[in-house]
Amino acid sequence: MLPIRLVTLDMAGTTVRDEHEVEHCFARAAKDTGLTVSDERVLALQGYHKHQVFEMLWTEHLGSNHPEWSARVEHSYETFTSILENHYLTHPVYPTEGALELFQWLREQDIRIALTTGFYRKVTNIILEKLGWLKGLDSRYIATGANSIIDVSITSDEVVAGRPEPYMIQKAMATFGITDAAEVINIGDTPSDLKSGTAAGCRLSLGVVNGTHSRQQLEAVPSDGLLENVGELIKVIGGR
Template identity: 60%
Template sequence: MKLPSTKPPVQLVIFDMAGTTVADEHEVEACFAQAAADTGLTVSAERILAMQGMGKRQVFDLLWREQLAHPTADTTRYVERSYGRFTEVLEDHYRNNPVHPTDGCLETFAFLHLLKIPIALTTGFYRSVTNIILGQLGWLDDLNERFEGTDESVIQLSITSDEVEEGRPRPFMIQKAMQHFGVTDTQAVINIGDTPSDLLSGQAAGIWYNLGLTNGTHTRQQLEPYPHYYLLNSLTELPEFIRSI
């Protein structure tokens, strides 16, 4: 890939949540698997992992179409039952278990604050569970009713998959974040996530610095085949990456 002749300074960093900025020991997959089992949907752990980062309602729709072996079937009642059960299990988990930032996350946020680079979080979660997670971390406190922060807030924007036309791997959450901050140059944006869908959405949005994170839900070997500019071992490496560009 040819490098751009001029590289503008970074104007925005867009982070995924679970596995990237929020520690995830595969509990989201476990919640998804439980909801699937409870509602009669058969799916392997490998298949669930492969679709991490995507909007969960969309995932249930895809999986039910596969199980029914009828791509044009009306899956609405199946999807709603599975998705409803998933929201119950997931929200119960995050309400009743500690939530922690990933290794290097807070230090990286502090570095970006010093440079006055805004931080946007995107997620395949829906808004209500996202707020539970942000609240557990103390990151919700300074956000307004549109989930926008100030320069002093831990994050400056939160976007969920149910607030755009389609979630990942489509580019709409990234595009919404760029529009919010008035950033038009895709070479001035870093998109970072730990799943294939994170990288695919970055590619779809035309993000130059499309970064994978290999200490989240997916390994380096699992992320390597997907479009990326660079793969980080952890968020502790992001400040040095930004200095290098």
């Protein structure tokens, strides 16, 4: 069996503690821009690029052929980004349980660490900077030496399409010259995370139940297993 060479991990809710602040920021932006949407609908769209989410929601409300559709989408998205950036600039950010231990163990095993996210680059960097995870990354957000915490950071606006498409995972693979997805494990806390890993053909596409979605919610989505937190991945890989 091929060795595991790369682990791709979502950020908010998987490696970065999420108290549903992204949902709250999104719901506030939707309300402020005249978009009516339920909490359940917002949760179901977690993990997708938020511009795409506003496109989907305004299509449902107006239809994509409506003359104001584009302007409404842009207004909602710009309002959301302003609210979200202000939140992360003014609030502390913490890693999830087990994340730092997992990062250290993966480095000791010479397994690459890729953080993928539905966030755009500006807010991603705010979060990474607060956590100290920008350390050792170059202008392409790739690690330049052994002193870095992660090996690469990839955002959904840096690929053709974000989750549930597999492109962020595939970009991480290409970064390290990995051509076989059987050498990759993907892990996240949303249905779109799991679908992305499956679409990429990863050895395992795993979910964590201490993020934005419960075990019951994630059990409804095909996966290769659910973990209490990312730290449990050590046992999964170590036991293979």
